[in-house]
Amino acid sequence: MALAKVYVNYKQSILNPEAEAVHKALKRLGYGDIEDVxxxxxxxxxxxxxxxxxxxxxxxxxxxxxxxxxxxxxxxHYELVETEAAQ
Incomplete structure (x- = not known):
């Protein structure tokens, strides 16, 4: 068996309001060194x-x-990982 780990993210040009909200909250909590989310x-x-x-x-x-x-x-993008049979 194989496991495909698939990661989907917005393209750079697309506004992501949820990520912006998390970034602003991190700044308010004092994590100013985090530049992007x-x-x-x-x-x-x-x-x-x-x-x-x-x-x-x-x-x-x-x-x-x-x-x-x-x-x-x-x-x-994705990565394929070989796995053992389901348990």
Whole structure:
């Protein structure tokens, strides 16, 4: 089995009000050395055995493009991790 860890974040040019609110709150709490906050989404996709890395890459990209990330506003990246069978 493989685990795909997918990270989705807003593109640099997109305003992220939630991240701005967190950043302002951190400043009020005295964490002035924190210069920027990024807020995004994280997904874990468990993929059954039997697929090559290329097949998994293709499938994960399709899932991200069609469902997990909004191409106009967000970027994504992922990492594949080999796992043991579910317990």
């Amino acid at each position: 990024k807020l995004g989404k994280y997904f874990e996709l468990t993929i059954a055995d039997g697929k090559s890395k290329a097949e998994m890459d293709k499938e994960i990209n399709q899932v991200c493009d069609k469902l997990l990330a909004n191409y106009n506003m967000e970027n994504y």
